[in-house]
Amino acid sequence: MAVLPILEYPDPRLRTVAEPITEFNDALQTQIDDMIETMYEENGVGLAATQVDFHYRLVVMDFSEERNEPIVFINPEFDVLDEEPNEFQEGCLSVPGFYEHIYRAAKVRVKALDRHGKPFEMDTDELMAVCVQHEIDHLDGKLMVDYLSPLKRNRIKTKLQKAQKKRA
Ligand code: NI
Numbered sequence: 001m002a003v004l005p006i007l008e009y010p011d012p013r014l015r016t017v018a019e020p021i022t023e024f025n026d027a028l029q030t031q032i033d034d035m036i037e038t039m040y041e042e043n044g045v046g047l048a049a050t051q052v053d054f055h056y057r058l059v060v061m062d063f064s065e066e067r068n069e070p071i072v073f074i075n076p077e078f079d080v081l082d083e084e085p086n087e088f089q090e091g092c093l094s095v096p097g098f099y100e101h102i103y104r105a106a107k108v109r110v111k112a113l114d115r116h117g118k119p120f121e122m123d124t125d126e127l128m129a130v131c132v133q134h135e136i137d138h139l140d141g142k143l144m145v146d147y148l149s150p151l152k153r154n155r156i157k158t159k160l161q162k163a164q165k166k167r168a
Contacts, residue, residue, distance in 0.1 A: 016055045032060065076112035
C-alpha cells in the first residue's frame with residue numbers, strides 16, 4: 001500500500017468530472033487500498049479519488065474511533081431524504097487548514113457499489129450525510145469553497161497559493 005499525494009485547491013485537476021467505474025480488477029483494489037491508507041495517514045473521514053488525481057467515481061470513508069472500518073463507495077449517488085438544510089463545519093484535505101460552515105441536506109440515502117461491484121444502500125444523517133454530499137461533489141469537480149462567498153473563496157485561494165509556493 002502507498003500514501004498518495006493529495007491535490008490542493010486551486011489545482012485545476014480538482015475540477016475534473018470523474019468517470020464511472022466498470023471494471024473491478026486488481027488495479028482498482030490497489031487504488032482502493034492506497035486511498036484508505038492515504039485517508040488514515042492524513043486523518044480524514046473521507047477521501048474522493050479526484051483528490052488523489054484518479055478521475056473515476058470512487059470514495060472511501062471511515063467514521064470509526066479505531067479507524068478500522070473503511071467503507072468503499074463506487075459510482076455513488078444519493079437521494080435527499082430530508083430537505084431541511086443542516087449547517088455543519090466542514091474541512092477538506094484539499095483545502096487544508098480551513099473549516100467553514102456549509103449548509104447541506106440533513107439526511108440522504110446513498111446508493112453505491114462495494115469494492116467487488118455489489119450494490120448497497122445506506123440512509124445517512126449527521127456527519128455521514130455531510131460527508132456523502134461533500135465527497136460526491138469532489139467526483140463532480142465541486143469543492144466546499146464553491147459554497148462560500150467569492151470574497152471568502154478568494155481569500156482562501158490566496159492563502160493556499162502562498163503556502164504552496166513556499167513549499168515548492
Ligand atoms: Ni474534501
